[in-house]
Amino acid sequence: MCISILLPIFNEERYLVECLDSILAQTYPDWELLAVDDQSTDSTPQILQDYQQRDARIRSFRNPQKGVIPALRLALEHSTGALMTRMDADDIMAPAKLELMYKQLVAHGPGHLSTGLVEYFADAQLGQGYARYGEWINKVNREGRQWEEIYRDCPIPAPCWLVYKEDLLRAGAFEPDIKPEDYDLIFRFRRIGLKPLTVPEVLLYWRDHEDRTTRMNEAYDIQKYFRVKLPWFLELDHDPNRELVLWGAGPRGKTFATMLNEAKVKFRWVCDNPKKWGQQIYGVKMEAESKLREFGPMQIIISVASPIDQIAIKALLDELELKAGTDYFWFC
Structure with missing residues (x-):
């Protein structure tokens, strides 16, 4: 053959x-x-x-x-x-x-x-x-x-x-x-x-x-990869019956937030920076990551690239008994 x-x-x-x-x-x-x-x-x-x-x-x-x-x-x-x-x-x-x-x-x-x-x-x-x-x-x-x-x-x-x-x-x-x-x-x-x-x-x-x-x-460049990822997520994995949560308020997080707004997709936004909690950024209120324990059914896009931070993030996700590829998705 x-x-x-x-x-x-x-x-x-x-x-x-x-x-x-x-x-x-x-x-x-x-x-x-x-x-x-x-x-x-x-x-x-x-x-x-x-x-x-x-x-x-x-x-x-x-x-x-x-x-x-x-x-x-x-x-x-x-x-x-x-x-x-x-x-x-x-x-x-x-x-x-x-x-x-x-x-x-x-x-x-x-x-x-x-x-x-x-x-x-x-x-x-x-x-x-x-x-x-x-x-x-x-x-x-x-x-x-x-x-x-x-x-x-x-x-x-x-x-x-x-x-x-x-x-x-x-x-x-x-x-x-x-x-x-x-x-x-x-x-x-x-x-x-x-x-x-x-x-x-x-x-x-x-x-x-x-x-x-x-x-x-x-x-x-990295921005072009972002432009490929998010539309495919919305087509293949996004569950509109669950809240969508964006985790991370750095440059990557802000890029994805902008794209979600452009796509008219509602989302909640969490980060680990107390200085940002309560602020309205791109029209979305920033919340503490600890608030995830209070959320209902959700899907999480993780835009935090630091390997050390990802370890802490994974620990909280395990505590919440969330499953990779279904409940949360690493975007970097």
């Missing part, structure tokens, strides 16, 4: 050869690579041409419309495989990546998604944020809590999933013009009910470097 690898590329001459070599080294041989050059100005087109001549499984295309989403659409349009995955041109596949995900996915059939563990690396020093994210995403995937943790951050690596083509199309593939496109797609996988499966091995070596798209492109 052929696996179609969708690979959008823009100016990746420094890393593209390593990426392509890792694909050629796969232990699973039945794959095709649809590589789309997103109007690169470096030697990317020549590298693709050279590899295409070396191996008939590689096909490259020039993207007539600039952007990663049109590039992914073009790759999908030319794909012939029954199974779909994507890859980033600055990352490296472990040799058994496709084989292990293929075996796992085919054993369970359509309606499932296969992923695996990742290992971040860097040419220089690995950023602490990426290191923490790598530890978090591996923990979530080992424990099978992808959908429970989906609002904290993207729980499935964009270059490390495998699905049936029919499921990708059912989820809307790359039709929405929404960025971060990888995060939005994972929400759509959840919406159609895909069940995540995890290969408990490192399948992807994820490169951090100074020119990484998520560092350089404003379409991937």
